[in-house]
Amino acid sequence: GDSVTQMEGPVTLSEEAFLTINCTYTATGYPSLFWYVQYPGEGLQLLLKATKADDKGSNKGFEATYRKETTSFHLEKGSVQVSDSAVYFCALRSAGGTSYGKLTFGQGTILTVHP
Amino acid sequence: GAGVSQSPSNKVTEKGKDVELRCDPISGHTALYWYRQSLGQGLEFLIYFQGNSAPDKSGLPSDRFSAERTGGSVSTLTIQRTQQEDSAVYLCASSLGQFFGPGTRLTVL
Numbered sequence: 435g436d437s438v439t440q441m442e443g444p445v446t447l448s449e450e451a452f453l454t455i456n457c458t459y460t461a462t463g464y465p466s467l468f469w470y471v472q473y474p475g476e477g478l479q480l481l482l483k484a485t486k487a488d489d490k491g492s493n494k495g496f497e498a499t500y501r502k503e504t505t506s507f508h509l510e511k512g513s514v515q516v517s518d519s520a521v522y523f524c525a526l527r528s529a530g531g532t533s534y535g536k537l538t539f540g541q542g543t544i545l546t547v548h549p
Numbered sequence: 550g551a552g553v554s555q556s557p558s559n560k561v562t563e564k565g566k567d568v569e570l571r572c573d574p575i576s577g578h579t580a581l582y583w584y585r586q587s588l589g590q591g592l593e594f595l596i597y598f599q600g601n602s603a604p605d606k607s608g609l610p611s612d613r614f615s616a617e618r619t620g621g622s623v624s625t626l627t628i629q630r631t632q633q634e635d636s637a638v639y640l641c642a643s644s645l646g647q648f649f650g651p652g653t654r655l656t657v658l
Contacts, residue, residue: 470649477651478592478640523592535580536605537642539592 436461440524440540455509457524465526467507472521553650561656570626572641587637631657
């Protein structure tokens, strides 16, 4: 079945540091890939997405590129801020079948950014 | 409405009691999903609705869990005879899972 493996945390960085959170997946067909963010005390929000190979999703300075050859969708940001402290989830959406739209999530990575 | 809403936001119940959790999706969204977020298991898919039917119930953890959707809109997740391991945040999402509600935090004492 589909699965998502993401970098274990927690990740602790200083403000303005470079961020990478690794995510790899296993899926049949051509899934869509997502990064979600959950800020402290808040619900799950879609951060960015990519729907086909080589697509780059970007939002709020975060980027991730859909790499089919390495089945990866790593999240990057060039300069993190304290306000980026949150839990980040990588997810895939299966294509077709009876579960069209069902999301499979990674375990989540806690990011803490210090001033 | 403007977004996915869920109620109650928090629910504390005693072991063995039944609970109902409600999800109000974005108007017009025919697809609706329930997920559960717990410390040990991360985010798990529970059930998927397309309109009023549920083509995929594969994530429901036991027969104590059931869900229905009426009028292609509001959905109710029911947990019978709650157990402590049911404690989690229950999330609802619509439109291919891209819009999540704020969740219901369920605590079973």
